[in-house]
Amino acid sequence: MINTRNDSILAQLSPFVVTTNANRPVLDEAPFGLATRWFIDPHHTRWGPFFDLLQRLDALTFGPEGMPMDKWVFYNCAELPGFIYGFALEAERLSASERDLMGVPASWTGPVPFSMYIAIPMHEPGAWFGHNLASLNRTFPHRRFDGLGTITKAIGLAAFRVERFYGATQWLSNALHIHTRFGPLDLYTTYTPAHSLAETLTYGFTVTAEKLRYAAGDPAATLAVPEPDIALDARDVVGMKALQVRIEAGERFTLVGPPSTRGQQVVHPIRTVPPAA
Ligand SMILES: CC(C)(COP(=O)(O)OP(=O)(O)OC[C@H]1O[C@@H](n2cnc3c(N)ncnc32)[C@H](O)[C@@H]1OP(=O)(O)O)[C@@H](O)C(=O)NCCC(=O)NCCS
Structure with missing residues (x-):
C-alpha cells in the first residue's frame, strides 16, 4: 500500500475509473494495492449523471480559467481512447451545500467525483499524454484534502501503467507545483505556437514507482x-523563445522544481543538460 502526504484522503474517498470494457484489461485495477471501487462504463446509460458530475467538476475547477471541456471532448478524447481516474464519495455522504455546488441530482445515489486525472495513450509504446487534472481541494477547503491533485495524478499514472509521460501546460499554471513533484521534467518546447496558448511548455519524464511514491508524499521515497x-x-516570452531556439538547435534542458513566487513574479528553475559524451 502507498503512504501519502495526506492519508485521510484515502480513508475518506474511494477510487473510480472511467473505462470501456475493451480498454479495461490494460488497467492496473489496484495500483499500489489500492482497489478501484467504481468502474464506470461510458457506453452504459446508467452512468449518465456521473458524466454530468465530471463536467461539473471540470467547470468548477477549470471554469474560472476559461478552459471548461464540452462533454464530447470527454467522450472522444478521454473515455474512448484512454481512462479517467479519480477519487469520489457516495452522494449521500456530501453535505447539502456540497451537493448543491456540484449539482448532484436528488435521485443520484452513486459516486460524486472530487478529483479526476485524464491521460491519453500515444503511439510510442508505454507513452501517455496528460490531458486534464482537476481537484476540488480548493473548492471544498473544509474537507482538508490538501494533496488531492498530486495524489490523483500519481496513482492515476500507476493505474494506467504509464512508462513514459508527456504533458503540456502554461508557464503561469499553478499545476506546475504538482507536475514538478515527479522529478526533473525534460523540456521539449518552452514556447509552443502549435498550442492555443503559445506560452506553453511541453515536458516528459520516465515514470518509476519511486517517483510516483515521492510525488504522492510517501516518506519512504527519495528523489535526486x-x-x-x-x-x-x-511572463518572459523573449526568454521562452530564446530557450526554444536552443532546444531546436539540439540543446537539452530540464525543469527541476516548482515555480517560486515573489509578489507578482513567478520564476521557474531550469537545468541545462550536458551534451551526451
Ligand atoms: C491545480 C489543482 C489540480 C490543484 O489541486 P490540489 O488538490 O489543490 O493540489 P495539491 O494539494 O496536490 O497541490 C500541490 C501543490 O500545488 C500548490 N498549488 C495548487 N494549486 C495552487 C494554486 N492555485 N496557487 C498556488 N499553489 C497551488 C499547492 O500549494 C501544493 O504545494 P505544496 O505541495 O508545496 O503544498 C486544482 O486547483 C484544479 O483543479 N485547478 C484547476 C484545473 C487545473 O489547473 N488543472 C491543472 C492543469 S491540467
Missing part, C-alpha cells in the same frame, strides 16, 4: 534533483 542554472520568468 539537480540544481538549476537558469531562472525563467513565467
Whole structure:
C-alpha cells in the first residue's frame, strides 16, 4: 500500500475509473494495492449523471480559467481512447451545500467525483499524454484534502501503467507545483505556437514507482534533483523563445522544481543538460 502526504484522503474517498470494457484489461485495477471501487462504463446509460458530475467538476475547477471541456471532448478524447481516474464519495455522504455546488441530482445515489486525472495513450509504446487534472481541494477547503491533485495524478499514472509521460501546460499554471513533484521534467518546447496558448511548455519524464511514491508524499521515497542554472520568468516570452531556439538547435534542458513566487513574479528553475559524451 502507498503512504501519502495526506492519508485521510484515502480513508475518506474511494477510487473510480472511467473505462470501456475493451480498454479495461490494460488497467492496473489496484495500483499500489489500492482497489478501484467504481468502474464506470461510458457506453452504459446508467452512468449518465456521473458524466454530468465530471463536467461539473471540470467547470468548477477549470471554469474560472476559461478552459471548461464540452462533454464530447470527454467522450472522444478521454473515455474512448484512454481512462479517467479519480477519487469520489457516495452522494449521500456530501453535505447539502456540497451537493448543491456540484449539482448532484436528488435521485443520484452513486459516486460524486472530487478529483479526476485524464491521460491519453500515444503511439510510442508505454507513452501517455496528460490531458486534464482537476481537484476540488480548493473548492471544498473544509474537507482538508490538501494533496488531492498530486495524489490523483500519481496513482492515476500507476493505474494506467504509464512508462513514459508527456504533458503540456502554461508557464503561469499553478499545476506546475504538482507536475514538478515527479522529478526533473525534460523540456521539449518552452514556447509552443502549435498550442492555443503559445506560452506553453511541453515536458516528459520516465515514470518509476519511486517517483510516483515521492510525488504522492510517501516518506519512504527519495528523489535526486539537480540544481538549476537558469531562472525563467513565467511572463518572459523573449526568454521562452530564446530557450526554444536552443532546444531546436539540439540543446537539452530540464525543469527541476516548482515555480517560486515573489509578489507578482513567478520564476521557474531550469537545468541545462550536458551534451551526451
Ligand atoms: C491545480 C489543482 C489540480 C490543484 O489541486 P490540489 O488538490 O489543490 O493540489 P495539491 O494539494 O496536490 O497541490 C500541490 C501543490 O500545488 C500548490 N498549488 C495548487 N494549486 C495552487 C494554486 N492555485 N496557487 C498556488 N499553489 C497551488 C499547492 O500549494 C501544493 O504545494 P505544496 O505541495 O508545496 O503544498 C486544482 O486547483 C484544479 O483543479 N485547478 C484547476 C484545473 C487545473 O489547473 N488543472 C491543472 C492543469 S491540467
